[in-house]
Every structure is written in structure tokens, then in C-alpha cells.
Amino acid sequence: MFRRLIPAALAAIALAAGPSGPAWAQDTIVGVQQFLGAGEATETMARNLGAMVESALVRAISDRGCPAEVVTLDPEMIAKVLKEIELQQSGAVDPATAVAPDPLVANTLVQGVVSQSGAELIYFVEIVSTDGRRLAETSGIHRASDQFGLADRIAGEIAASLCPARSWHLRADYNDLVLDGPVCDITKPFSVPGQGQTAGIVFSFTPTAVGQGTFTLSGTAGGVPWTGGGTYQISTHSMLETGSMVMQGAWQLTSPVGTFGDQATIYAKLTRITCP
Structure with missing residues (x-):
């Protein structure tokens, strides 16, 4: 279940509406999607963790001297694009006259899902380009009482993947x-x-x-x-x-x-x- 991070329609946003994937870090514009909880009990916690990861990622990329950029994805814009794609895929709209969905600002997406087992959080995060390529993934177990530490850990691993060592x-x-x-x-x-x-x-x-x-x-x-x-x-x-x-x-x-x-x-x- 951890590897099904977003619904198929949201994946279609990445594939159909986004710009082509980055060539290297200097071309990378990263958007952190809302993290998902593996169950209703963890939905709020997962959303909060995703927001913390976004903030931590800005620092982590800066600390590595990486030229990648982090942007905030607009949930309303994502919903609008999703609605347009679903309408076009329903067959109710003539493809010749259909309005192209607005492109996503980001060309690289961070997606995550989190579950809790007792005092531990289990997470799976992947980085995908908007042309459909999986760039990297990370997963692990962390103390539930240390969500800020977990956000820093995830952000550090994302930054290391987006801005890899060159030598x-x-x-x-x-x-x-x-x-x-x-x-x-x-x-x-x-x-x-x-x-x-x-x-x-x-x-x-x-x-x-x-x-x-x-x-x-x-x-x-x-x-x-x-x-x-x-x-x-x-x-x-x-x-x-x-x-x-x-x-x-x-x-x-x-x-x-x-x-x-x-x-x-x-x-x-x-x-x-x-x-x-």
C-alpha cells in the first residue's frame, strides 16, 4: 500500500499537465505534495509532517549549496487541474476543443505516506519527475515523538538525492x-x-x-x-x-x-x- 502514494488521476496531473522533468539540480523545481496517512487516524499527522518536510527541505537544499528550488503547490490549482483532466478523460469533452490543463509550477514532486505503529512512525517517500520517472525513494521507521527530527531526516535524504555528490x-x-x-x-x-x-x-x-x-x-x-x-x-x-x-x-x-x-x-x- 505504501507504494500507491497518489490516486491515478493525480498521477495524470504529473504526466499530462506538468513540464518536462529536470535535467540536473539547477533545473529542478520541487513541490511537496500533501502527505497521506495510512488510515484516518494518521491523516492530520501526515499532512503536518509533509508541511514540516517542505520547510526542512528548503534548509537542506540551501545547506548543500544546491541550485534546486522548492515551491509550494497550490491545493486549489491541483483540484482545478484534476477536475479538468477527469472531464477530458470522461469523453464528455471534444478533445479538439478541450482546454489544456494549467501546468504545474514544479517539475519534480515529493510524495509521501505515513502510518503509525505504537510509538513509531513508518514512512515511505518517493521523488518523481513530472514526465513520469521515479528519481529516488526513501523509507524507514522513526520515533513518533520526534516529528521535527523525522522531517529533517526525510528532507536531508531528499536533498541528497536531488543534489547528489558529483565526484x-x-x-x-x-x-x-x-x-x-x-x-x-x-x-x-x-x-x-x-x-x-x-x-x-x-x-x-x-x-x-x-x-x-x-x-x-x-x-x-x-x-x-x-x-x-x-x-x-x-x-x-x-x-x-x-x-x-x-x-x-x-x-x-x-x-x-x-x-x-x-x-x-x-x-x-x-x-x-x-x-x-
Whole structure:
């Protein structure tokens, strides 16, 4: 139940009425939706916690020196958009003459649900872009008597996800391929050279959105030229200094006896570093 945070119609607001999702933190405008209680007894508490998270998130983002912006979502505007979307989906309105719903100001939404078990609060919070991508999620258990502390905890984890560390060491091993090197800003285009038998090959990465992008490979190894490319996704732990990258692509090498190709999924480990 914790993963069904908003009704389908509210999800439609995010998908149909919102602007495209953020590219990186400098383009991120965050709106905290009203938190939901897992039952009538926790509805008021959940709403209050959501408001506290919004305030704490402003501080947490500022403390990290992050350029993301936090805005307050207007419940009346959300209700208006919801009504318009429901009307259009009912078939009662001609799509050719239908009025487009007003866009949401935010391009990134924070959604949460909270339940209580005795003296403990159980929470699940997710961050989604308004183009439908799930960017991050966090969950846990916290003392019910310390809601301000819980708000700070959730806000800190959200800020860490929206404004991730940028400097990492990347290591990947796939058959004879070894990638090993520092990446001082993972939010900008970067490259990592091959090592060992694949020295001479360079993987060049270009971010296209939060935690994802495309890559190309080029160069000469073993006396033959290599070409190829694909896509990648990055996942970093908001509290630990580790992460991972998954690359999916294809490549080929051209030798005097012919052209040979391969395709694969390559897993890389990310370890937090400090660049000069």
C-alpha cells in the first residue's frame, strides 16, 4: 500500500499537465505534495509532517549549496487541474476543443505516506519527475515523538538525492575490458579510459537527465580500432558514499580478418572521492 502514494488521476496531473522533468539540480523545481496517512487516524499527522518536510527541505537544499528550488503547490490549482483532466478523460469533452490543463509550477514532486505503529512512525517517500520517472525513494521507521527530527531526516535524504555528490571513482570489469578512473563531475560529460588489454579505448559519457545518459566508445586496442556506444543509468546511495552504473550497449572492432561485434550489460561500481 505504501507504494500507491497518489490516486491515478493525480498521477495524470504529473504526466499530462506538468513540464518536462529536470535535467540536473539547477533545473529542478520541487513541490511537496500533501502527505497521506495510512488510515484516518494518521491523516492530520501526515499532512503536518509533509508541511514540516517542505520547510526542512528548503534548509537542506540551501545547506548543500544546491541550485534546486522548492515551491509550494497550490491545493486549489491541483483540484482545478484534476477536475479538468477527469472531464477530458470522461469523453464528455471534444478533445479538439478541450482546454489544456494549467501546468504545474514544479517539475519534480515529493510524495509521501505515513502510518503509525505504537510509538513509531513508518514512512515511505518517493521523488518523481513530472514526465513520469521515479528519481529516488526513501523509507524507514522513526520515533513518533520526534516529528521535527523525522522531517529533517526525510528532507536531508531528499536533498541528497536531488543534489547528489558529483565526484566519484568508476571501476568496471567485463571480460578483458577494464574501466578504472576518477570522474570529478558526473553531471557533466566525462570520459574513462580502458586499462590493461583494453588500454587505448576511451568510453565517453554524456548525461541527458538525472542519473542517465548515453555513451560512446572509440580508440584502438590490440592494434585494431573499436567503435560503439549505448546508454547508462546511475544510482547513488543518498547516505552512503557508494553507487553503481549500468551500461547497456554494443560495439565492434575491425581487424584484418573481419569485423566482430558484441553487445552486453556492463556493471560499474562508484566510490565517492574528493577531486582537487
